[in-house]
Amino acid sequence: MTTTQTPATKRYLSFRRRRAARGLDETGDRGIVSAFDRRKPGVRVGIGGVHAFLVLGLVIAGLGPILWLAKSAVTPTQDTLTQPMALWPNGIDWANLSTAWNDIHIDQYFFNTVVIALGAWFFQLFVATTAGYALSVLRPKYAPILNGLVLATLFIPAVVLLVPLYLTIVNPPLFGRDFSLLNNYLAVWLPMAANAFNILIVKRFFDNLPREVFEAARTDGAGPFRMFWSIVLPMSKPILGVVSVFAVIAAWKDFLWPLLVLPNPAVQPLSVRLPAVQSQTELDVFLAALAISTIIPIAMFLVFQGVFLRSAGLGGAVKG
Structure with missing residues (x-):
């Protein structure tokens, strides 16, 4: 059986053929150059x-x-x-490299920086994953209020919190007046752990995880901790890699806060010690020390670039 085409249909088909001959796509969309x-x-x-x-x-x-x-x-x-x-x-x-490593004690400051970066990585990952898990998966009744409070902290300039945070480190509450966290790596780790940006991006990633998996785990008798450790974390490797890169690089390059809470040169990182020794060091040796200090960030990017680039849009959740 044949169908008779109306004049409007003929005009539309002719229009489609002309567009196809010009190389335009089926949707009619085109860029600057067709x-x-x-x-x-x-x-x-x-x-x-x-x-x-x-x-x-x-x-x-x-x-x-x-x-x-x-x-x-x-x-x-x-x-x-x-x-x-x-x-x-x-x-x-x-010889510049060996001189920078031994004479300027770059080895000691390099070790201090690694310790600070690893501690900041652990605490930031711990707080971001647990807080994101509580707000996204457990979802208590007051979760929207907590989420709003976490989001509100992003609008507070960091310089406004500098003095109150320093006074808290000098004299932590509940520990007495004689106790202080100065020259203690906890003074760097704990403030870095409270990172609202990491919490929000982890929560957003957890929001995209399939809820059917959580319901099946609850049906099988899995508790909150078991579900977090055995289900959520294995499914969240992309976002964990992103937070890890952010945490380590931020700790590696931080200057002002370690300078304030780590006044003892023996525990200071490279970001603090290198500017302090610049005026007393030959230019070639100082540049060698700077080159050594860039090894870890570059190595981390080369190792995690695949995870980082795949997760840049935070859209890598498993589809149900």
Whole structure:
């Protein structure tokens, strides 16, 4: 049986055929340059040149300073001052690295920084996952109020809390007047643990987890702790990786707060000690110390880049 096409249908089909011939998609959407225009040699060359320029610019802006620092770390001071962009005009001085490691005691400050970063990572991950689990999965009656209070803390400038927080560290409540957390790594770990941003992004990730799994676990008799440890955490590896990278890098580069609560140089991290020794150190040795201090952040990004980039949109929850 044949069907008779109306004039309107014929016009629509003709319109669709013309769009298909021009390379437009089925939905009729197109970008700045259509698929038809992309087939033109001149347009292809122009777009390729723009892409190459953007990629080259990003590489120079992102990797340029790091590569220059790596080069200058093994370059004599005179060469860095007279020919800063030359590649070792008078040879490589590997002794800069050993001098920075031993004479400036970078090894000790490096260890202090690792301890601070690991502690900050543990406490931030612990608080973010447990708080996010309580607000998203357990959902007590007052959860909306708590969520609003956590969100409200993001609008408070950090400098406003600096003095009250310092006074709390100097004289913690419930411990007496003679007790102080100064020169104690807990003074850095505990304030970093109360990170509202981490709590909110973890809660948002937990909100997207399939509720059917939680109902099945409750039916099988799993309690809140068992469900958190055996179900929620294994399903949340992407967001745990994101929070881990944020926590470690934030602790690694923090300067002001460790300077205030860790006045003893023996327990200070690299971010505090390197500016303090700059005026007493040769330029080449100081640049070598800076290069050593960047090893952990770069290594963490290379190790976790896949997890971090996949989870950037926080949309990686398992579909039910």
